[in-house]
Amino acid sequence: MAAKxxxxxxxxxxxxxxxxxxxxxxxxxxxxxxxxxxxxPKPLMLTALAGCSGMDVVSLLAKMREKLxxxxxxxxxxxxxxxxxxxxxxxxxxxLKGETLNQDKVIKSVKMSQEKxxxxxxxxxxxxxxxxxIFLNEKQLSID
Numbered sequence: 001m002a003a004k005x006x007x008x009x010x011x012x013x014x015x016x017x018x019x020x021x022x023x024x025x026x027x028x029x030x031x032x033x034x035x036x037x038x039x040x041p042k043p044l045m046l047t048a049l050a051g052c053s054g055m056d057v058v059s060l061l062a063k064m065r066e067k068l069x070x071x072x073x074x075x076x077x078x079x080x081x082x083x084x085x086x087x088x089x090x091x092x093x094x095x096l097k098g099e100t101l102n103q104d105k106v107i108k109s110v111k112m113s114q115e116k117x118x119x120x121x122x123x124x125x126x127x128x129x130x131x132x133x134i135f136l137n138e139k140q141l142s143i144d
Contacts, residue, residue: 014038042087045124046075052120053092056113064105070097077128090124092132103136107143110134 006018007026013034014027026041028034039047050073061068072095077087094110114121114132124130134141 010037042079042085045087045120046077046090049090049118049120049124050075050092053094053110053113053118056117057094057096057109060109060112060117061101061105064102064109066098066102066105066109067100068096068098069101071095086127087124088128090128090130092130093135094132095135095138097137101136103141106136107134107141111143 008016008018010016010025012027013032014025014037017024017026025038026044027037028040029036032040054071054073058068058071074093074095076091078089079085079087096106110132114130121130132143134143
């Protein structure tokens with residue numbers, strides 16, 4: 001199975017990507033010659049990572065019949081100072097809330113995403129370490 005997108009230059013540093021039936025504008029910040037009409041390309045990698053893993057976790061918890069009330073994620077990445085500027089470490093924080101969420105099932109769903117299902121995490125892990133933290137109802141869980 002192949003993946004394909006198309007990219008069309010708009011003006012300046014701005015491009016419009018067509019991804020299936022969706023369109024996305026990518027642009028540089030003004031200090032890099034753009035107009036800020038859309039996100040920079042590198043943070044989109046972090047968005048893909050969060051989206052991929054987040055969808056896994058929601059799906060797995062639903063299959064486990066867990067009632068998720070709120071779910072937020074944060075992805076941070078360290079980057080080199082020299083060009084080409086590349087990410088050297090990724091950290092994902094999963095923040096889940098639910099009065100009846102089972103701690104063991106939350107941990108299991110995140111680990112299954114990270115170890116088995118999330119292709120974006122698997123790809124990025126080949127180039128840099130990827131760490132994760134889980135918070136359930138604002139309390140950090142031990143995942144060892």
